[in-house]
Amino acid sequence: MADPGIVLVVAKGPDAGRSFDVPVGSYRVLGRNDGLLGGTAVQPRGEQRRLEREDQKTAAEHLRRRAAPGLAGARSEVAAFTREIDVDLSDEAVSQTHAMIFCDEAGASIVDVASTNGTFVNGDKVSESALVPGDLVRVGETRVEVRAGG
Numbered sequence: 001m002a003d004p005g006i007v008l009v010v011a012k013g014p015d016a017g018r019s020f021d022v023p024v025g026s027y028r029v030l031g032r033n034d035g036l037l038g039g040t041a042v043q044p045r046g047e048q049r050r051l052e053r054e055d056q057k058t059a060a061e062h063l064r065r066r067a068a069p070g071l072a073g074a075r076s077e078v079a080a081f082t083r084e085i086d087v088d089l090s091d092e093a094v095s096q097t098h099a100m101i102f103c104d105e106a107g108a109s110i111v112d113v114a115s116t117n118g119t120f121v122n123g124d125k126v127s128e129s130a131l132v133p134g135d136l137v138r139v140g141e142t143r144v145e146v147r148a149g150g
Contacts, residue, residue, distance in 0.1 A: 006146055008022065008145070014142070015089050022149070023149065024105060025075075026083065026103060027084065028083075028087050028100070029048070030094070030100070032091060033088035048083060054114065055100075055113040059102075067106075072106060075105075091141050093117050093141045093142075097113055098139050099139060112126065117139075117140055120138040133148040134146065
């Protein structure tokens with residue numbers, strides 16, 4: 001049976017209880033939803049943000065580093081993934097474009113894209129990290145649990 005990917009479940013924060021699939025071969029952008037408390041976001045809910053050149057470069061470098069040691073099934077280019085609808089969070093401490101989560105045959109990973117408040121995995125601040133079921137990701141004041149898909 002094919003690996004279904006991962007599910008992100010919001011465990012704490014304004015969006016507690018929501019969940020988001022990240023199927024194998026796809027990625028999602030995590031960010032703050034539009035207009036929250038006068039925020040600068042202009043992207044309507046359920047649509048995709050335009051990624052700045054620097055965000056694209058950060059994601060591309062992350063994937064190249066991840067695939068470099070010959071990690072079986074690791075995709076080394078963003079173009080090898082399908083972009084799913086962005087994860088819009090109602091948390092004022094989350095940046096408009098905060099982080100990206102990738103899932104391929106080698107597993108899942110997260111990369112912070114120059115967020116203001118940082119990205120944490122199991123309490124450790126990270127610029128990028130592998131993700132496995134049971135990990136707890138913090139963006140802003142929101143805690144997201146990583147679960148196995150399916």
